[in-house]
């Protein structure tokens with residue numbers, strides 16, 4: 001599909017979009033010097049190494065090495081294709097991409113997401129109106145009133161309702177001449193042997209928004225005890241429940257200002273908090289937390305507060321999701337509500353202040369786990385051993401030494417065993433882990449030629465005045481690494497066409513994501529490449545090439561000797577003599 005969007009349109013989108021603005025939707029960025037930094041959404045980290053340059057319109061993570069331009073970011077973050085990333089941004093920045101040259105099939109594919117989003121928006125308006133004014137919407141209105149939702153919250157979350165009819169929405173869209181196949185793709189109607197019927201019936205409807213306030217799916221709740229109590233959209237081309245959080249469109253700004261985000265389980269939990277002016281809250285949509293969710297949470301706030309009911313299922317769910325937070329290095333606290341409460345009932349009965357007070361007393365993950373495992377295994381000798389075993393990795397992994405030793409003391413006191421015994425177990429468990437990390441690093445060592453060639457590319461883009469010398473010396477042609485060679489040729493070609501080349505242009509010309517990342521790192525690592533240094537680098541490279549060639553020549557001479565190929569041998573020796581002489585000449589000339 002890449003060829004479907006004309007190059008000039010791609011460039012237009014690239015130049016209209018602001019990478020800082022786009023990435024800010026997903027990562028909380030702070031200005032540091034000339035660049036912006038934040039916590040990387042692609043690997044787990046506690047100190048920001050994810051860097052965005054507004055000037056160069058690129059990003060790079062010094063932690064995991066991912067980088068590129070604004071398209072690369074969206075492709076990786078949303079797991080979408082290049083044309084999808086281009087068309088998403090084109091819409092956002094008002095660049096019109098013509099679909100005239102596409103075949104009907106290509107056109108359909110290209111426009112499908114758009115159509116589904118449009119259908120979702122219309123359906124949401126339909127449900128919302130039905131709740132507000134339809135005579136049949138009365139039971140929906142009464143239900144929401146009984147649940148205590150204010151009109152303001154109903155509007156803020158565009159809540160709707162639909163009665164028990166089997167084809168209300170179906171008729172609505174067929175009157176609008178929207179193809180039923182497409183409405184089915186949006187997950188709103190279901191196919192039966194003959195025709196279709198509405199998926200959502202007799203339900204309060206919760207539109208699910210993404211961070212850009214587009215409606216990507218729906219949730220529906222029955223008014224009575226019917227089953228299933230909750231029904232969600234199936235996964236569609238625009239909706240993936242493992243990557244969606246309910247309420248994120250409202251939560252974003254207050255999460256950023258408060259630094260924390262409440263994670264609740266249900267729609268009504270979130271809406272109840274919203275009724276009490278607690279807006280830094282998202283809900284998972286009937287699934288347990290996924291790694292993608294945790295990465296989204298990291299983009300919202302520094303600390304996640306998981307709010308669970310005190311029943312067994314809630315506590316188990318909390319315990320299960322903790323390793324994800326540890327792995328993603330995100331601070332997490334657990335708030336277990338008093339018996340018999342969920343966030344909805346608690347905040348309506350006890351009020352906002354009581355909820356906030358309780359959240360102030362929420363437990364960090366280790367104290368929570370200590371209590372959890374004590375309850376699970378008991379404090380028999382066997383139980384104690386299992387508890388220490390279950391906790392040694394989590395405690396050992398804490399980077400804060402003070403916290404680590406305090407938790408070790410807490411654990412030994414609560415289990416009534418010697419602190420030194422606990423410490424010993426943790427030390428054993430972690431030293432094994434440290435060993436693993438070092439071997440991995442050593443294996444990842446990088447060869448010298450590669451570094452040299454990388455350095456040359458860097459100086460070529462940082463100081464284009466050196467390009468003529470690079471061309472004259474035929475430097476790029478001597479590159480060993482084929483991909484770096486291609487990039488070098490691309491840079492030369494771009495600068496030949498125009499002197500006004502932006503970094504984002506160069507990156508847009510590289511297909512391989514790994515090398516896009518590499519180039520971003522070269523551009524972000526700012527070194528002043530003065531002319532003298534550049535010339536020295538070229539000289540250094542030429543020496544390295546000479547050495548490599550000499551080595552190769554010696555190798556071939558040896559082979560010719562072994563094969564007793566006199567003719568080849570004398571050719572090679574002549575070549576060697578010639579090389580030695582010219583290198584002697586060069587040194588002599590450079591000497592004076």
Ligand SMILES: [Zn+2]
Pocket residue numbers: 040041042043050061062063064065066
């Ligand atoms: Zn990273």
